[in-house]
Amino acid sequence: MPAFDIIIIGAGPAGLLAAGEAARHGRVLLLEKMEKPARKLRITGKGRCNITNTGDWSAFEAHIFPVARLFRPAFMNFPNTALVRLLEEAGVPTVEERGRRVFPASSQAQDVAEALVRWTKRQGVTLRCHTEVTRLIIEGDNVAAIEALHNGRCETVAGGAFVVATGGLSYPATGSTGDGFRWAEDTGHALTPLRPSLVALTIAGPPALSEALTLRNVALTLLIDGRPVDDEFGEMTFSGDAVDGPIVLRLSGRAVDALRQGKKVSLLLNCKPALSEQQIVRRLERETDELARQPVAALMRRWLPAALVAPFMAQAGLLPVKTVARLTQSERLRISAVLRAWELPVSGYGGYERAIVTAGGVSMRDIDPKTMRSRKINNLFFAGETLDLNADTGGYNLQIAFSTGYIAGHAAGMRH
Ligand SMILES: Cc1cc2nc3c(=O)[nH]c(=O)nc-3n(C[C@H](O)[C@H](O)[C@H](O)COP(=O)(O)OP(=O)(O)OC[C@H]3O[C@@H](n4cnc5c(N)ncnc54)[C@H](O)[C@@H]3O)c2cc1C
16 A cells, blocks of 8 residues: 555645645555755745735636636635635734735745644654655556655655646756646646746847836836737836836736737836826926026926936937927927826837746646646646746735645545
């Protein structure tokens, strides 16, 4: 008889939840290739871990891609409220912040990771780190065992049910190198094309800034083939030839998909979303009187951070030597237009090494969304970022990992 009933591969948020829940039904072995579990979880939310979001399903739904309803059964079985309760019982009180985002009260992602590891151990899970699973051994329509490298030695571990929770391809230094995608393909599962998401976008042309510059309270509109398809308000950062920050990340998924389809993509930056065109022009007229003898750059310095003034003037077709007194009304209108809609052509996007998540993955067509069980291999389950489910920033991606991990662990536990 095998020593373990359920084998969970990958000790990230999905694998930890799967292991802890499965352990209520059988003997669980949790295998992790890194030296310690949940490396990525420890750096989430800039080290603070945006655990989840307090919205109910109707609020969640709009933030889950590509087909939100395929995540619904997992969310309903293990919703955000259950997650918060589990964490609080595990010694991690939480707080809700702007945008209904939930963080540990300590603001320490490490605390979330450590509490979950302690919880799995209390549930009776055997966690083995430094153990890289290299292969699933298939017999008929079942996984019979896995092959793993432990401290350089190859070993075979048999089990009754197997959960693949190896994550995506992003931030590979944390251990997520897409191994589960390979096994899924090898065992006949369809894979939706993989691409980085929640990622910086590369801008063709100015402003290419040598030092990072963050703009707050600005609006960005995503244009695809010239048509506005989405917009966001908040904070963004210029850094070299890339733009980054919360509102860019939120638009990046659609931008990446459009670029991959060969479409023309650009961002319209509104530096002054609180002001109408008329209000800007009126204020410019007042400032024209005040600054009459100064160069136009001095006027623009009142509107923009210093580093953006020169590229802005080039974009608006204004000569740097021109004095404010000589500005024409049509030039004031042009300033207003560019302040409200500065077009930044997007030429590319960052790689997996800096992408927050991987979009694409094991097609949900080959997965039962109520259990996360494979429709191809009887005793095989997938959870977390290996699945073709991803989400906006705001705690939604971790909730996907936790909920799918939980129901995969439950179903694997019931099945073994
Ligand atoms: C910088 C950053 C910040 C983020 N911040 C947030 C946030 O605040 N809120 C949010 O909701 N989401 C956030 N995310 C996204 C979130 O971290 C992921 O969606 C989530 O970690 C996915 O969980 P997972 O368990 O599926 O995979 P992972 O967390 O990637 O875990 C997979 C685990 O499997 C292990 N593994 C892989 N292959 C093998 C193998 N062959 N054998 C054994 N073990 C293996 C890996 O080492 C890893 O420990 C962030 C992501 C990044 C990169």
